[in-house]
Amino acid sequence: MASPAAAQEAEDLPVAAEPADPQDADGLAPAPDAAETRSGTRIFTPADFERFAPRNALDMLEEVPGFTLRGEDGERGLGQASANVVIDGRRIASKSDGVFTQLQRISTDRVERIEIVEGATLGIPGLSGQVANVITRPSAISGRFTYRASFRPRYAEPSFIGGEASISGADDNLEWTLALANGVGRGAAGGGESFIFDPDGNIVETRDIRMQFVGDFPRISGNVQYTTDGGAVMNARASYNRVYQNNRDDQQRVLTDGVDRFRMFESRRRGYGYELGGDVEFDLAGGRLKLIGLERFNRNTGPSDSILSYADGRPDTGSRFDSQTESGERIGRGEYNWAMLGGDWQLAGEAAFNRLNREAQLFDLDSSGEFVQIPFPGGSGGVTEDRYETVLTHSRRLSDNLTMQVGAGGEYSTLSQTGPDGLTRSFWRPKGSVNVAWQVEQGLDVSLEVARRVGQLSFGDFLANVSLNQDQSSAGNNELVPPQSWEAEIEATKSLGDWGSTELQVYARLIEDFIEFIPVEGGLETRGNIDNASVWGVRSNSTFQLAPIGFTGAQLDLTLDVDFTDLTDPLTGESRKWSGNQDIEIDASLRHDIPGSDWAWGAGFEYNRTQPYYRLGEFGFNYEGPTYTFAFIEHKDVFGMTANLTVFNLTDGRAVQDRFVYEGYRDRTPLAFRETQDLSVQPIFNFRLSGDF
Numbered sequence: 001m002a003s004p005a006a007a008q009e010a011e012d013l014p015v016a017a018e019p020a021d022p023q024d025a026d027g028l029a030p031a032p033d034a035a036e037t038r039s040g041t042r043i044f045t046p047a048d049f050e051r052f053a054p055r056n057a058l059d060m061l062e063e064v065p066g067f068t069l070r071g072e073d074g075e076r077g078l079g080q081a082s083a084n085v086v087i088d089g090r091r092i093a094s095k096s097d098g099v100f101t102q103l104q105r106i107s108t109d110r111v112e113r114i115e116i117v118e119g120a121t122l123g124i125p126g127l128s129g130q131v132a133n134v135i136t137r138p139s140a141i142s143g144r145f146t147y148r149a150s151f152r153p154r155y156a157e158p159s160f161i162g163g164e165a166s167i168s169g170a171d172d173n174l175e176w177t178l179a180l181a182n183g184v185g186r187g188a189a190g191g192g193e194s195f196i197f198d199p200d201g202n203i204v205e206t207r208d209i210r211m212q213f214v215g216d217f218p219r220i221s222g223n224v225q226y227t228t229d230g231g232a233v234m235n236a237r238a239s240y241n242r243v244y245q246n247n248r249d250d251q252q253r254v255l256t257d258g259v260d261r262f263r264m265f266e267s268r269r270r271g272y273g274y275e276l277g278g279d280v281e282f283d284l285a286g287g288r289l290k291l292i293g294l295e296r297f298n299r300n301t302g303p304s305d306s307i308l309s310y311a312d313g314r315p316d317t318g319s320r321f322d323s324q325t326e327s328g329e330r331i332g333r334g335e336y337n338w339a340m341l342g343g344d345w346q347l348a349g350e351a352a353f354n355r356l357n358r359e360a361q362l363f364d365l366d367s368s369g370e371f372v373q374i375p376f377p378g379g380s381g382g383v384t385e386d387r388y389e390t391v392l393t394h395s396r397r398l399s400d401n402l403t404m405q406v407g408a409g410g411e412y413s414t415l416s417q418t419g420p421d422g423l424t425r426s427f428w429r430p431k432g433s434v435n436v437a438w439q440v441e442q443g444l445d446v447s448l449e450v451a452r453r454v455g456q457l458s459f460g461d462f463l464a465n466v467s468l469n470q471d472q473s474s475a476g477n478n479e480l481v482p483p484q485s486w487e488a489e490i491e492a493t494k495s496l497g498d499w500g501s502t503e504l505q506v507y508a509r510l511i512e513d514f515i516e517f518i519p520v521e522g523g524l525e526t527r528g529n530i531d532n533a534s535v536w537g538v539r540s541n542s543t544f545q546l547a548p549i550g551f552t553g554a555q556l557d558l559t560l561d562v563d564f565t566d567l568t569d570p571l572t573g574e575s576r577k578w579s580g581n582q583d584i585e586i587d588a589s590l591r592h593d594i595p596g597s598d599w600a601w602g603a604g605f606e607y608n609r610t611q612p613y614y615r616l617g618e619f620g621f622n623y624e625g626p627t628y629t630f631a632f633i634e635h636k637d638v639f640g641m642t643a644n645l646t647v648f649n650l651t652d653g654r655a656v657q658d659r660f661v662y663e664g665y666r667d668r669t670p671l672a673f674r675e676t677q678d679l680s681v682q683p684i685f686n687f688r689l690s691g692d693f
Contacts, residue, residue: 042116042495046108051553051593052600053636055690056144057111057134058103061085065501065543067116067130068559071099078292078333078350084119085132091124097221097239097275103134105166105177107144107692112137118437118447121403125346125393125433129447129491130503141169143693150186152682156212159186176224183217185245190655190679194251197674208252209679215245232282243271243300249469260311265469271300287338297328306468307365320363320371321466323379327356327459343396348409350389356459357382362466378464378476381419385457388412391432401439408432411454415481417462423478429454443495448488455483461515461527472615474517475526483529485511500543500555508536516579517615518570523664525616530570533578537563554592557604561585571616572667580613580622603631605651617666620659624681628653641691648684655679 044064046054054060061069070084083092083099092102112135119127148162164181196205221239228234249265277294300323307318333350360379363371391409398404410431416424433451440446463476489507496502511533518528539561546554562585565578577583589604610623632646657677663669 044114044116046111046113049108053598053642054108055146055642055692056104056108057106057114058100060108060111060114061103061132061134064114064116064132065545065555067132067501068503068541069100069132078294078331078352084127084130085134086122086124086127087134088136089122089133097223097237104146104164105144105168105179106134106136107139107142107168109142110136110139110170118403118439118445119435121395121397121437125348125391125405125407127435129449129489129505130445130493136170138170138172141167143167144690145693146688146690148184149687151685152187154680154682155191155210156682157186157214159184161216173227173229174224175226176222178222179220181219181221183215183219185213185215185217187213187684190681192677192679194657194675194677194679197676199671199673201674202256204256204673206254208254209677210248210250211679212248213246215243217244218242230283232280234278234280236278238274238276240274241272243269243273245269245302259314262309263306264309265304265306267302267304267469269300269302271298271302273298284336285338287336290335290337292331292333292335294329294331296330297326299324299326301325304468315367316365316369318365319468320365321360321468322363323358323360325356325358325460327354329354343394345395346393348389348391348393350387352385352387352389354385354387354459355382356384356462358460358463360463376464378419381417381422381463381476383418383459383462384416385459386414389431403437405433405435407434413482417478425479425481427481429482429484443497445493447491449491451487453485453487455485455511457482457515458527473524475520475524477520477526477528479529480515480527481513481529483511483513483515485509496544498545498548500545502540502542505539506537507539508534510534514567516567516570519616519665528570530567533565533567535563535565535578537561537583551592553595554590557587557589557591559585559587565611569614571665576614577611579611581611582608583611584609598636600634600636601632602634603629605629617664618659618661619666620657622657622659624655625653627651638689641689644688646686646688648686649681650683653681655681 044060046060049060049063052059052063054063061067068084085099085103086092087102087106092099115133115135117131117133119129119131122131122133143166145165146163149158149160150162151158161182162184164179166177166179168177169175191210194207194209195203196207198204219239219241221237223235223237225233225235245268247267251263251265253261253263255261273296275294275296277292279290279292281288281290303320303322305318305320307316309316330353331350333348335346335348337344337346339345358380360376361373362376362379363373366372389409389411391407393405393407395403395405408430410429412426412428414424414426416422431452431454433449435447435449437445437447457480461476461480462478464474465476466473487507487509489505491503491505493501493503512531513529514531514533515527516530517525518530520526539559541559542557544556544558546556563581563583565581565583566575567578568574569576584607586607587604589602591600591602593600605627606625607627608623608625610621610626612619612621628648629650630646630648631650632644634642634644636642655677656679657675659675660666661672661675663672
């Protein structure tokens with residue numbers, strides 16, 4: 001039987017895999033011959049995934065046993081690599097087309113092999129733990145498409161226009177891709193009843209709620225790579241996207257004492273964005289220099305309206321929040337790599353310039369039905385950050401089964417805010433990491449990472465904000481600084497032979513300048529820095545092949561994640577969990593590819609436990625589920641295409657909210673009211689059709 005568990009480990013660089021043998025009696029291809037690999041490296045060829053009929057590199061990676069695909073972490077600038085996937089040994093230097101999108105555009109006929117390696121052995125700063133290196137080969141011009149549609153019985157409109165089509169080609173020198181996509185949403189949080197209780201627990205209001213989301217996100221993108229005969233590599237990338245998004249939350253409110261009313265909330269957002277980027281890599285002075293440039297820009301506009309209409313015919317009341325936001329990022333980065341003193345070295349320097357400008361207005365609805373602007377101090381303004389970074393990294397093999405990578409450097413940044421409370425500040429922050437990878441024995445790999453990192457800021461927190469839907473507001477804060485953290489992670493990967501593979505991670509973070517809601521003058525709240533916070537946890541990801549118990553063609557994927565968080569509440573001074581943190585996650589899925597056929601089926605569930613959220617004037621629970629279940633059926637040859645029908649939420653997972661709202665700060669004022677929601681999400685039917693052209 002061909003399965004990812006059949007991958008072998010050996011000692012040297014990979015050699016070409018032999019062609020797959022004809023299918024055996026049970027209809028599944030036998031395992032290919034073992035490929036020779038570097039110490040501790042697992043090699044997978046397309047034949048290993050044949051039973052899944054993958055259409056692209058992403059489909060293949062999702063079936064690698066014991067491997068958790070991780071995308072970019074949204075860190076500052078380009079920085080060090082964070083996604084645990086590289087393509088042909090190179091990291092992906094794009095922020096709009098991330099790793100998942102790039103992998104979807106690599107057809108299976110272009111994948112020569114996938115190497116699962118310890119990140120520290122690649123010599124790419126920032127990589128640790130298991131990393132997938134997707135090795136590609138030239139191919140003729142070909143196209144791929146994925147069509148998506150969804151439907152649910154109530155609360156949401158059906159969706160018929162989602163998916164992506166791409167065309168690409170590659171030869172020995174030139175690779176190119178052009179893609180057109182539409183991310184589409186026709187969803188809803190759900191519908192049902194909500195209740196408002198007075199401080200004594202009496203129901204004072206009943207609400208019938210209907211929520212709906214409608215969004216279209218068309219996008220066109222392309223990239224081209226040219227490799228000269230001398231080994232220089234040049235890349236160019238471009239993308240353009242549009243945003244068409246509407247949210248509604250309508251509520252029929254029946255009061256036990258007072259006038260019934262209808263609340264209409266609608267938020268409309270329109271916008272566009274683009275990214276232009278490129279890089280060039282070439283030999284220089286005994287090493288290799290890579291120069292990277294990137295420019296991103298986004299513009300979004302649109303109002304949010306909250307209007308109350310009364311049953312007795314009195315004039316409507318309400319509010320409007322309107323904003324026009326422009327944000328952008330400009331990055332220049334250089335990386336010089338060379339070999340010296342028995343190891344690999346990299347000196348990297350980066351300059352990044354981030355900006356946000358927002359014009360925001362707040363309105364009240366007067367008795368004539370017109371919106372009248374009211375003062376909204378701190379709602380408009382601009383924020384910029386100019387950041388310069390340099391990091392020196394050294395990687396070396398300490399022995400045949402032990403590799404180390406050490407990086408050290410720092411960043412200098414200047415934060416500036418325009419407007420009535422404008423402020424300019426400059427900072428110097430150290431950063432770096434130490435990674436050690438150890439192959440304990442054949443089939444058992446352990447890695448350790450200790451790092452000092454600087455986190456990212458949301459520039460919108462510098463300005464005042466309101467949420468008309470939840471009747472919440474926060475002041476701006478021009479004194480925000482990025483959080484900094486000490487992080488440590490131990491990861492162990494164990495081959496289970498014919499049974500599959502398992503991965504275990506133990507991680508911890510100590511964070512300075514953690515961002516939380518803090519009090520400000522006038523009884524308001526804002527997003528601000530607190531001294532410290534911490535988290536530690538355990539994560540396990542396993543793939544179990546069920547053929548040894550006679551369930552041929554079946555595998556079970558199981559993920560367990562438990563974390564423990566702590567911070568000092570900025571209002572009460574007491575220790576508590578992080579606000580709204582999901583501290584327990586369990587995901588399990590079973591897939592069975594039926595031998596001798598093109599059919600597959602599967603089922604699974606996910607469970608998430610969410611901690612209470614905290615603001616200064618309220619706290620409560622806001623989560624979905626907590627348990628969602630799903631089942632699917634798939635045919636891998638529908639006129640040469642793969643068709644998949646998945647039904648999500650078979651067991652009636654809910655959207656739950658339980659708010660305790662106080663008259664002022666929650667530690668010193670009486671309870672004003674309690675609001676509960678228990679909304680139906682409904683089963684969701686998702687259809688996917690993918691193929692080539």
